[in-house]
Amino acid sequence: MNYKLPAIIQGGMGAGVSGWRLARAVSQTGQLGVVSGTALDVILARRLQLGDPDGHVLRALELFPISGVAERILDRYYVPGGKSKDEPFRVKPMSSLESSRMVDDLLVAGNFVEVFLAKEGHQGQVGINYLEKIQLPTLASLYGAMLAGVDWVLMGAGIPKSVPGILDQLAEGQPVELKMNVFGAEAEDQFVSRFEPQVFSQGQVSKLARPKFAAIVAAATLASMLLKRSNGRIDGFIVEGPTAGGHNAPPRGKTQLNEAGEPIYGERDLAKAEAFRKLGLPFWLAGSYGTPERVLEAVDAGAAGVQVGTAFAYCEESDLVDEIKNRVLQATATDQVRVFTDPVASPAGFPFKVVQLENTLSEKAIYDERLRVCDLGYLRHAYRKENGGLGWRCPAEPVDEYLRKGGREEDTCGRKCICNALLGNIGLEQVQKDGSHERFLVTSGDDACGLWRFLKPGSLRYSAADVVDYLLSPLTAREIAAKPALAFDGPLD
Ligand SMILES: Cc1cc2nc3c(=O)[nH]c(=O)nc-3n(C[C@H](O)[C@H](O)[C@H](O)COP(=O)(O)O)c2cc1C
Structure with a gap:
């Protein structure tokens, strides 16, 4: 069987x-739709507490292939008719090295549901995206996505050298482990997370298809190191530049800030397509590639195509709440969007692009009003405790707790709880103990300033298919089809 590269x-x-609706809409155009694999455990639990009004989650759970899992999740989280707006969501247990049945159930099922729904009813390919930095949920998440037949796994924000081999092992139903990055760990320490497919599935599932794997990188040196050191097959690279939405790689060398306080990127930070061409694998360019001209430019440079985020983030099928979409699209129409590359906001430690929007956490005064709390914990850092055990701390948690765990006060300054804010952006915000609702913090690439190009007079709506049609305008599509560089079609395992 052959596959065509998107x-x-x-x-x-x-x-x-990028929930299942967006990925599905893109996949149906013949391009690669990608769901985000981050926090799908809590997203599943919260959608069920909102009563799953359209019934999609319930339908997917009914088809979950391992008995008992869906029942346990529904027992604990499903609220028929939905919780009231001011009632808090039930707190989900955080992941830890010691696996817990409910944590694994939610991770496996959450990833299954998202991929299953994105793939439902068509033949297009669907990918899932993870951040390497968020390690604890990775193994169970990959397994859940593979149970639903995910076609591609894409991973950035770190060096995912052991993930290709993990995909091979999961496909064979073998136990897998992932070494944790632990601050202060000593040579003899063994901090690993484990997942055993046969135990989890009680022998009900054996072999699975091995998805293709693409690493998201900012430099060819990292790509080349991954090719040498990774424990399994890499199928391509996404090359992401510093104007892309979400997290960005820090500038090379010592970070310097401009007058506004943003990291300064230079020529050295722009990856060279030439260096990627030499690696011999397909690659896609990302970061302000959302126009037909830029698509052609990428293809001319030898890329298989482009990865685009921001333009899709504001289309009808994305799960950003309408209020955010409308405010940003209205502002883009009058040229009033400002995106700030915040060097410290994200506990992940990478620069993070933040859209400056009134009354959201982009404003310091609004952030300072927030009750500092860490109850989701995806971006916590692992550290070695004095007694040799494993501890977890987040620089956005209450400062005294962070200090008690040996963290440094300066690391807490300007840090924001991205976990809670991002869930708020998709309408799943927590109601905290003081009755406050978590607020928005919106990330987008510099491309947010140009979104007016998708708007028709009198409307703030456009679809994922509009974006694809625009990017592959007839001329672009014809030229792309004629490029020998795109003859990367290869056998599917
Ligand atoms: C709202 C938003 C959230 C994003 N979240 C992630 C993420 O979780 N993981 C990731 O690897 N990239 C993330 N990205 C980056 C996109 O996958 C994509 O590479 C990038 O948006 C491309 O650049 P562009 O924004 O200029 O189109 C995000 C981008 C946006 C706009």
Whole structure:
């Protein structure tokens, strides 16, 4: 069987911005739709507490292939008719190294549901995107996505050198482990997370298809190191530049800030397509590639195509709440969008692009009003405790707790709880103990300033298919079809 490489990859956008609706709509155009794999456990639990009004989640759970899992999740989280607006969501247990049945159930089923729904009713390919930095949920998440037949796994924000081999092992039903990055760990320490497919599935599932794997990188040196050191097959690279939405790789060398306080990127930070061509694998360019001219430019440089995020984030099928879409699209129509590359906001430690929007957490005064709390914990850092055990801390958690765990006060300054804010952006915000609702913090690439190009007079709506049609305008599509560089078609395992 052959597969055709997509010219357009709709980038994975967390948390939940590229949900199954968006990925499905893109896949149906013949391009690669990608769901975000971040926080799908809590997204599943919260959608069920809102009563799953359209019944899609319930339908997918009914088809979950391992008995008992869906029943346990529904027992604990399903609220027929939905919770009231001011009632808090039930707190989900955080992941830890010791696996817990409910944590694994939610991770496996959450990833299954998202991919299953994105793939339902058509033949297009669907990918899932993870951040390497978020390690604890990775193994169970990959398994859940593979149970639903995910076609591609894309991973950035780190060095995912052991993931290709993990995909091979999961496909064979073998137990897998992932070494944790632990601050202060000593040579003899063994901090690993484990997942055993046969135990989880009680022998009900044996072999699965091995998805293709693409690493998201900012530099060819990292790509080349991954090719040498990874423990399994890599099928391509996404090359992401510093104007892309979400997290960005820091500038090379010592970070310097401009007057506004943003990291300064230079020529050295722009990856060279030439270096990627030499690696011999398909690659896609990302970061402000959302126009037909830029698509052609990428293809001319030898890329298989482009990965685009921001343009898809504001289309009808994305799961950003309408209020955010409308406000940003209205502002883009009058040229008033400003995107700030915040060097410290994200606890992940990478620069993070933030759309400056009144009354959201982009404003310091609004953030300072927020009750500092860490109850989701995806971006916590692992550290070695004095007694040799494993501890977890987040620089956005209450400062005294962070200090008690040995963290440094300066690391807490300007940090924002992205986990809670991003869930708010997709309408799943928590109601905290003081009765406050978590607020928005919106990320987008610099391309947010040009979104007016998708708007028709009198309307703030456009679809994922509009974006694909625009990017592959007839001229572009014809030229792409004629490019020998795109003859990367290869056998599917
Ligand atoms: C709202 C939003 C969320 C994103 N979240 C992620 C993410 O969770 N993981 C990731 O690898 N990339 C993420 N990205 C980056 C996109 O996948 C894509 O590479 C990028 O948006 C491409 O650049 P562009 O924004 O200029 O189109 C995000 C982008 C946006 C706009």
